Amino acid sequence: MFLPLKDTNPLRVIPFQIVTVGLIAACVATFLWQVPLPEEAGFEAILSFGLIPAVFFDFKDLPPDLAVIPAGATLITSMFMHAGWLHLGGNMLYLWVFGDNIEDAMGHVKFLVFYVICGVAATLAHGLSDPDSISPLIGASGAVSGILGAYLLLHPRVRVIVLLFYRVPLPLPAFIVLGGWVALQVYNVYLDGGLPDGDGGGTAWWAHIGGFAAGMLLILVMKRKNLPLFDRGRY
Numbered sequence: 001m002f003l004p005l006k007d008t009n010p011l012r013v014i015p016f017q018i019v020t021v022g023l024i025a026a027c028v029a030t031f032l033w034q035v036p037l038p039e040e041a042g043f044e045a046i047l048s049f050g051l052i053p054a055v056f057f058d059f060k061d062l063p064p065d066l067a068v069i070p071a072g073a074t075l076i077t078s079m080f081m082h083a084g085w086l087h088l089g090g091n092m093l094y095l096w097v098f099g100d101n102i103e104d105a106m107g108h109v110k111f112l113v114f115y116v117i118c119g120v121a122a123t124l125a126h127g128l129s130d131p132d133s134i135s136p137l138i139g140a141s142g143a144v145s146g147i148l149g150a151y152l153l154l155h156p157r158v159r160v161i162v163l164l165f166y167r168v169p170l171p172l173p174a175f176i177v178l179g180g181w182v183a184l185q186v187y188n189v190y191l192d193g194g195l196p197d198g199d200g201g202g203t204a205w206w207a208h209i210g211g212f213a214a215g216m217l218l219i220l221v222m223k224r225k226n227l228p229l230f231d232r233g234r235y
Contacts, residue, residue: 002177003163004066009155013224017100023115025090027140030080031088049077049137057131074188079119081138091140097160098151099144105154105223114222118146118214125210137233142207145185146215152178153219153229185209 011017034042047066051074052058061067069077082088103111122142127133156175164170185208192205220229 119143122211149215
């Protein structure tokens with residue numbers, strides 16, 4: 001519906017969004033490692049480093065050649081794996097547009113902690129929605145969803161330049177862009193219960209909602225004390 005291109009919300013405290021750029025670089029580097037793998041090896045990498053709810057929650061075992069890291073570690077590694085260029089590109093675009101202002105709002109170290117916690121919360125929300133699932137969960141979208149939740153509370157009226165229906169450039173307030181985004185997630189949960197398709201190719205809507213909620217809660221305690229909520233920002 002909305003494809004964000006940029007916001008009109010300059011940095012106020014930090015000179016450069018080093019963690020945001022570093023996270024993008026890490027995700028891109030991980031995907032570039034995935035790309036040349038043969039099809040079977042690529043799928044095995046996703047099984048090894050993605051989070052499989054049945055393994056994490058029900059303590060089912062992966063074959064020894066796939067269990068290369070502890071199941072708990074996949075809470076982190078799954079955030080850096082992606083299923084394709086569009087999956088990667090969409091997540092990195094949202095991270096680039098909205099992540100810098102959240103990093104600015106709390107500082108570099110806190111932002112990295114915030115990102116990881118949101119990603120873990122998103123992964124747990126997805127896993128708890130279907131703990132017996134054997135489909136691996138991968139992608140940064142849960143952590144990025146946390147950024148969107150925080151941005152909605154901090155800068156709801158800042159203008160975001162979007163492509164409406166991926167064609168028409170249009171400046172819209174962030175509360176419309178992000179409110180529309182979260183409404184779409186809730187609608188899809190209503191349609192299919194928030195679970196991806198049985199072949200693992202669907203979207204984990206509960207992960208998005210879990211990450212979004214975590215971001216809204218965490219920003220309340222992690223933002224700079226002198227930064228108000230619902231800030232108009234600068235156009």
